Amino acid sequence: MTAQSHDIFAALRDRAVAALRALLPDLPEEALARVQMEPPREAAHGDMATNAALVAGKAARQPPPRLAAALAERLAALPEVAEAAPAGPGFVNLRLREDVLRAQIPVILAAGEAYGDSAAGGGRRVNVEYVSANPTGPMHVGHCRGAVVGDALANLLAKAGWAVTKEYYVNDAGAQVQALGYAAYWRYLQALGTTMTEEEYAQLIPGGLQYRGDYLVPVGAALRERFGDSLAVPDPAHRYGMAGPDHWLAPVREFAVARMMEAIREDLAALGVVQDVFVSEAQLIREGMLERAEALLAAKGLIYRGVLEPPKGKTPEDWEPREQTLFRATQFGDEVDRPLRKSDGSGTYFANDIANHLGKIERGFDALVHVWGADHGGYVRRMRAAVAALSDGRVSFDVVLTQIVHVVKGGQPVRMSKRAGTYVTLRDLIEEVGRDAVRFTMLTRKADAQMEFDLDKVVEQSRDNPVFYVQYAHARCRSVLRQAGDPAPAALAAAPLHHLADPAELTLLRRLCAWPRLVEAAAAAREPHRIAFFLHDLAADFHVLWNRGRDDSTLRFIRGDEPEATRARLALVAATATVIRSGLAVMGVTPVEEMR
Structure with missing residues (x-):
């Protein structure tokens, strides 16, 4: 089939x-x-x-x-x-006709969790880039939402027939990574036993000390183990003091980024997110990808030297009408042309992103999908313009924007983390409520809607908690099937399905029939939250039928005096469990066999 x-x-x-x-x-x-x-x-x-x-x-x-x-x-x-x-x-x-609806039950049972798989993507290659957090600290709840949305979207596209690559773009070049290097070096000096205070050190480095969380303490200890005291200078006043950055900044920065990426991978793995490819911004720059992208655009007549108009609204004090290297972004729907080079000749943030996207295009992707925080919304048009220019319009470009998450407990905001000091980390969230609850809950709102993550409600066993409500439906299905001796799907597929005639049974059947179409529609719209909504509605239909059986004995799933009707209803229960598992697999959530 x-x-x-x-x-x-x-x-x-x-x-x-x-x-x-x-x-x-x-x-x-x-x-x-x-x-x-x-x-x-x-x-x-x-x-x-x-x-x-x-x-x-x-x-x-x-x-x-x-x-x-x-x-x-x-x-x-x-x-x-x-x-x-x-x-x-x-x-x-x-x-x-009702028999058309009933005929889908054997289809579902034969397909198993592959029910709903679609050929809509036609095997085309899509790159889904998500998370891509700066490797400067632990993953927090904002990263968590992007990770879940991106991972579920990638799974959804794969189910809809796309050949998916899950990608993480490592922002390991630029000022923030430089600041990480200075912060890691401070923890290194502490590990050596410096008597310098944090504020004394902060006054010695450009821009002050930006990253002060305890998560860098192990990095400092690892630096001491790796380099000994070779990166510091003895100082009678402070025991160990700061050497010239030319001597230590590059190796410390590289070491710190590697350790941060290890921690990020571990955090993502705890969430069930394993990406296929990690692309380094610094490596793209070293390999000359920025220059290649600029040369390609120049060959198309899309690069020129010019002076931009001042920004709309209040003009910044540091703005000056200087000549710059500009990309003709307005030819592809952007509001203004975009600079590619800073005054020191290095690439702008936008130019480095162009290099990243040229790399994706050269790897042969047909579609590029990004999951970004909502604060990057103003960046979408320029990147869409760049991708259109680089690929001559061949490669599509979509962005899913995720809004912020507010974590609450006991009705009060949860703001602090033991590790990070200023925000709730992804690990904190997983340890509090579990991976599956985190993943499911993050998909119970449309990505661009703000979310309140209520730690109490997520573990509450009530119909108001969609995680519990859907899992309970699957557990009930499995309980019925175990009670019946777990009959084989093939045996159930041959059941006389005309016994399924009650309106509640037909309503459930209609929902099951809608799953394949929902997969295609959600994938086309890049909206994985639709899966959570569908599963909640499916669970509601099943719970209604369950409760009908409690009130009307003729609708019970298992009846010793009606073996044929029992087989038909068991087939319906098995089909329901199958579709719930199919949906949870897209969400990256493990179905529950029984509720404790």
């Missing part, structure tokens, strides 16, 4: 397109490409709704309502369709 055949929405869309071709043989393909088959906004309107008559009517210059009536007549004649009716300005609502 192919991935495409899982999706009854796709199958009915194909039927609608075929009917349109029969009605309008000269209809252009671009109109047919816009035909959609979706769940209606209200369940009372049917199982599916299509915009086919609306898009075709405009293209064929025919009244969409009249075309919808003709299309509904053709669709009503299909063996899968129980009823088809025109609606609104050109939609057609469809109600499927």
Whole structure:
């Protein structure tokens, strides 16, 4: 069975397109490409709704309502369709035959967790870059949200048929990494036994001491073990003092970045995030990728020397109208052209990012997807312009922006970390509530919506906690199946499914049938939070059915006096558990077998 055949929405869309071709043989393909088959906004309107008559009517210059009536007549004649009716300005609502819904149960049981796999991506290569935090300190809750969203999105794209590479861009060049080197050197001097105070040291270095968290104490000790006292100078007043930075800054910075990246990888692994590729900004610069990118853009006539207009609003005091090397970003939809070189000749932050993206393009990716913090929203247009210029429009570029997370406990903000000193770390969060709860909760809001992560609610066992609510549904499914002796999926697939006729059973079936379409839609929209929403709705449908069985004995899953009905209901339960596991796998969450 192919991935495409899982999706009854796709199958009915194909039927609608075929009917349109029969009605309008000269209809252009671009109109047919816009035909959609979706769940209606209200369940009372049917199982599916299509915009086919609306898009075709405009293209064929025919009244969409009249075309919808003709299309509904053709669709009503299909063996899968129980009823088809025109609606609104050109939609057609469809109600499927119940046996079509029931027929998806054997499909689900045969496919297992691969149910919902799609060929929509066509095996095209997509690079998903996420986290990419500066290697200057522990991962915090903001990084956590980006890590979960990025990882789930990568999993979602893979399920939708893309060939996915998960990537981390290591920002190991620039002022912040320089500041890390100075901070690590202070911890090194402490490890040697300096009597210099922190403030005395801070006054000796450019920009002061930026990173003061205890997390650098082990780095200082490791530096002492690796280099002894060779990077410091004896000082009678302080026992050990600061040597000239030319002597120690480069090796300390390199050592500190390596240790920070080890810690970051460990933090990500604790969250269940393992990326395929780590790309170093410093290495790209050393390899001349910036110059290659600039030469490529110059060859396309997209580089020039010029003077930018002053920034909009209040002009900064340090702004000066100097001639710069500029990229013609406005040719690709940006607001202004962008500088590539600083006054000292080094690359701007934007230029280094262009080099990074040229590397991705040269590795043959068809699509680039980034997960960035919302504070980078103003950076999207210039990078989209750069990717369009570098790839001649061949490579698509998408950015998912994540908003900040507020951690609360007992109704009060949680602000401090034992390790970092100023923020809640990713490790703190995992140790408090567990990896699966962190991952699921981070996907219960759209990425660009602010989030309140309530530590109390995340571990609460109630229907108000979506993590518990979905896991409880799976645990209930497994409990029923264990009670029945864990029958094989193949045996359940052969059950007489006509016994599934109660409205609550059919509602659950409709939800299961919608999973393949949901995968494709969520992947196309780059919105992994839709998976969490779907699973919550699926769990709600199952819990309703469970409770119906408590109130009405004829709807219980296992009935000794009705073995055939029992087999049919066990098939429905097994299919529900399968789809929950399929969704949780995308989210990177382990399904619970039983609740304690």
